[in-house]
Amino acid sequence: MAVCEAGNDLALGAPDPDARRRRRLAWALALLGALGLAAGLATGSNGFSPAGLLEELRGEQAGLILGEIRAPRTLGAALVGALLGLGGAIAQGLFRNPLADPYLLGAAAGAGLGVVGVLAGASLGGVVLSLATVAWLERVGLVAAAFGGALAGVVLTLSLARGALHTTRLLLSGVVVAVLLGAASDLLTVLSPDALRGKQAFMLGSTSFIGWSALLLMAGGLALVLWLALRLARALDALTLGEDSAASLGLDLARVRLVLVGLLSLGTALAVSQAGLVAFVGLVAPHLVRRNAPGAHAWLLGASAAMGGVLLLGADVLSRALIAPQELPVGVVTAVVGGLYLFLLLRRQGMS
Numbered sequence: 001m002a003v004c005e006a007g008n009d010l011a012l013g014a015p016d017p018d019a020r021r022r023r024r025l026a027w028a029l030a031l032l033g034a035l036g037l038a039a040g041l042a043t044g045s046n047g048f049s050p051a052g053l054l055e056e057l058r059g060e061q062a063g064l065i066l067g068e069i070r071a072p073r074t075l076g077a078a079l080v081g082a083l084l085g086l087g088g089a090i091a092q093g094l095f096r097n098p099l100a101d102p103y104l105l106g107a108a109a110g111a112g113l114g115v116v117g118v119l120a121g122a123s124l125g126g127v128v129l130s131l132a133t134v135a136w137l138e139r140v141g142l143v144a145a146a147f148g149g150a151l152a153g154v155v156l157t158l159s160l161a162r163g164a165l166h167t168t169r170l171l172l173s174g175v176v177v178a179v180l181l182g183a184a185s186d187l188l189t190v191l192s193p194d195a196l197r198g199k200q201a202f203m204l205g206s207t208s209f210i211g212w213s214a215l216l217l218m219a220g221g222l223a224l225v226l227w228l229a230l231r232l233a234r235a236l237d238a239l240t241l242g243e244d245s246a247a248s249l250g251l252d253l254a255r256v257r258l259v260l261v262g263l264l265s266l267g268t269a270l271a272v273s274q275a276g277l278v279a280f281v282g283l284v285a286p287h288l289v290r291r292n293a294p295g296a297h298a299w300l301l302g303a304s305a306a307m308g309g310v311l312l313l314g315a316d317v318l319s320r321a322l323i324a325p326q327e328l329p330v331g332v333v334t335a336v337v338g339g340l341y342l343f344l345l346l347r348r349q350g351m352s
Contacts, residue, residue: 018294022303025293029306033078036313040074041066043317047324068211076210076274077316077330078309079218081281083271085308086222088282089289089301090229090264093236094257095167098290102268102282105174105261109181110153111272114145115202116185120192143214143273146202150269153181154261164257205278205331207316214274221270222305225263229301232260236297278331280338281308281315 042050044065087102094100118141158164161173189196235256238246247253271278285308289300312330315337319328 021293022295022299025289025303026306029303029310032310033306033313036310036317037074037078039317040077040313041070043320043324044070045325048317048321072210072212072215073207074313074316075215076218077207077312079215079222080207080210080271080275080278081285081312082305082309083218083222083225083267084278084282084312085285086226086229086301086305087264087267087271088284088308089286089297089304090236090260090267091282092286093239093297093300094260094264095171096240098287099283101280102264102271103178103277104171105265106153106157106177106181107150107265107268107272108153108277109178109185110156111146111150111269112199112203112277113181113185113188114147114149114152115142116188116195116199117149118142118145119195119198120188142198142202146276147269147273150272151265153177154265154269156181158258158261163254164261165254167257170257170261201329202276203331204329205276205334207275207312207330208327210274218270218274221266225267226301226305228259229263230298232256232263233296233298233301236260236301276331278312278315279335280342281311281334284338284341285311 039048042048084102088100091100091102091104092098095104157170157173157177160177161170164170185199189199235246235251238249238251239256243253268282286300286304289303289307293299293303295303312334315333316330319330319333322328322333
């Protein structure tokens with residue numbers, strides 16, 4: 001009887017409750033995003049101050065303070081969060097695991113090793129590197145080193161896993177590569193203690209060095225990754241049914257997984273190279289979307305990107321405002337907030 005009533009409701013054109021929830025979440029994310037951008041512009045060395053923003057707009061330094069410092073930083077936080085949220089949605093769909101995050105395939109460890117290699121280059125120059133190599137490392141810069149290291153970590157994982165056909169082997173390879181590259185990074189910091197401070201700043205995450213050129217790069221990367229991921233949204237939907245079911249639908253699993261891994265790697269590398277390792281955003285953003293407004297991957301991918309942008313916007317404002325005029329690393333804020341959220345969620349589920 002209940003099934004018949006449900007079928008009659010659908011036949012009569014009754015609204016889908018999940019569709020209403022998705023519309024509400026979309027409007028909520030748009031509103032929170034606008035508020036986050038405004039709050040980011042209003043947060044400076046004196047903390048969050050809307051009145052101070054109005055005074056700065058009337059001052060002679062408005063172009064410098066807002067146009068060159070706060071605006072790119074605030075927009076950069078939104079783009080980094082969007083890349084991580086999108087990467088988390090791809091990773092969780094690819095591995096069919098709600099605990100998967102964008103750093104799963106060795107991207108984080110590779111980026112960390114690239115940064116430490118540049119920082120330690122000058123110190124190691126007299127020991128194992130030629131002067132020409134040291135000069136080349138210094139010209140490359142931290143951003144390029146982090147980007148290249150993240151991609152190299154994923155390539156090493158793929159080579160160890162012999163492609164992307166078997167997800168379990170891919171996951172285990174990512175763990176092995178992360179351990180090995182992390183050990184190499186630690187060894188470099190032992191040989192060059194001066195690199196430890198820079199490594200620590202990178203590992204904790206920061207949006208303070210994002211400029212307009214980085215914004216253009218991340219915006220282009222986000223548009224490309226999101227467009228290609230949406231084209232594979234139905235393949236992700238099929239993967240949720242299981243590998244056998246997806247293969248029976250005619251999917252080339254090896255090719256689809258390889259493309260998804262490439263998109264995940266590109267988005268993660270862009271985010272990490274600009275802001276360092278920002279924890280929990282890529283893990284929590286898709287989970288919040290599924291919990292509050294479930295839907296197919298065509299919805300989940302875009303909504304997770306928006307959710308990630310909103311989360312990192314809020315964390316960036318908090319990192320600048322909590323102990324102003326000093327700042328907290330934004331990665332610490334996301335780790336604390338994200339960790340507490342997951343702790344309370346698990347505790348609530350355990351009590352139910």
